[in-house]
Amino acid sequence: MMTLCRTSFLNQDDIDWVRRFLADSPFFRSYFEGALEGLRAGADNRYVHIGRDRQGVILGFDFDGLTAFSPVGRLRDQELRLLAACPQRLELQLASSDAPMMRALLGERIEMTLDQRLYERRTAGATWFPEARRLGPADLAAVSLFSRVHNPHTVFSAWMLELPFLAATDGDGIVATAGTLARTGDEAVIGNVVTRADRRGRGHARRLVESLCALLAREGVATVHLLTTSDNAPACAVYDAAGFAVAGRFCQMDVRPA
Structure with a gap:
């Protein structure tokens, strides 16, 4: 059964793979490395799901009253369904190719959809x-x-x-x-x-x-x-x-x- 696991469940091989996968995505790499630093400080408030085909990953982050998720790369449909199954308030950062499926899965739960800019x-x-x-x-x-x-x-x-x-x-x-x-x-x-x-x-x-x-x-x-x-x-x-x-x-x- 596929699940969204806390960062603390990753073994060293998984950590090394995610680092290699995100090597060309500095924004998401910063989030992942921040999760590892937080874990060392005792904060286990992040999620990671490694795609079964090893072509994508889902990163998640618990805030007060909201969880943010970012699918990165190519993931199976059933892996994106993991996000729709989360009952809490969500903020999703999606590639344009993933947005139609998430709209269909989430339906009336969607409050708004916005164009998001990444600045650096x-x-x-x-x-x-x-x-x-x-x-x-x-x-x-x-x-x-x-x-x-x-x-x-x-x-x-x-x-x-x-x-x-x-x-x-x-x-x-x-x-x-x-x-x-x-x-x-x-x-x-x-x-x-x-x-x-x-x-x-x-x-x-x-x-x-x-x-x-x-x-x-x-x-x-x-x-x-x-x-x-x-x-x-x-x-x-x-x-x-x-x-x-x-x-x-x-x-x-x-x-x-x-």
Whole structure:
């Protein structure tokens, strides 16, 4: 019986195979290596399914209240059905070729389908701005409240504050954030780029993203990746201005619980 297994179930041969398979996919490789680093730190919150034909893999990630899955490569139909059988709230990152089948399998569970852009940039030359403040676990309550109030659709989990996470603040508290989702070797994935509605249009997001790239560069990261959707024009403008370029596209499918 095929299942979606936690990363902790992989043996060394499986780990080595996934690494070789993802060698030319730095964004997904960063997620996988981040899963292994998290596992060494005691966090077993990722899934991996190796395709029976060894031509594809499914990567999964548990956030608070949501699980994200990314099928990579070629998988059998019954392997994609594993995703449709998951009863929890899902966010799927799909190749365009996999989207029609998932639409048919998930039906009315689909809340929305979006065009997702994968951006990347080299960290060399990134600028640190004085308004950026690095947060940590002690800031959990403030960041959680900010996320819930100002962008409830953004996924935030406490473990993210263990990685480089920045905020801009004023007398009323946090006005903008940008954080790291995964980091391994010289690659990182960032996200949680959120600005309070009354402070948008002032460059906070661009400066925090630049500062985060500068901080990661000091910690040995050479390339940064992030995801957003094509309909989020303000975010796309921020990333363009911060030196990012589109490196790929996916179909994002948001799925309600069964």
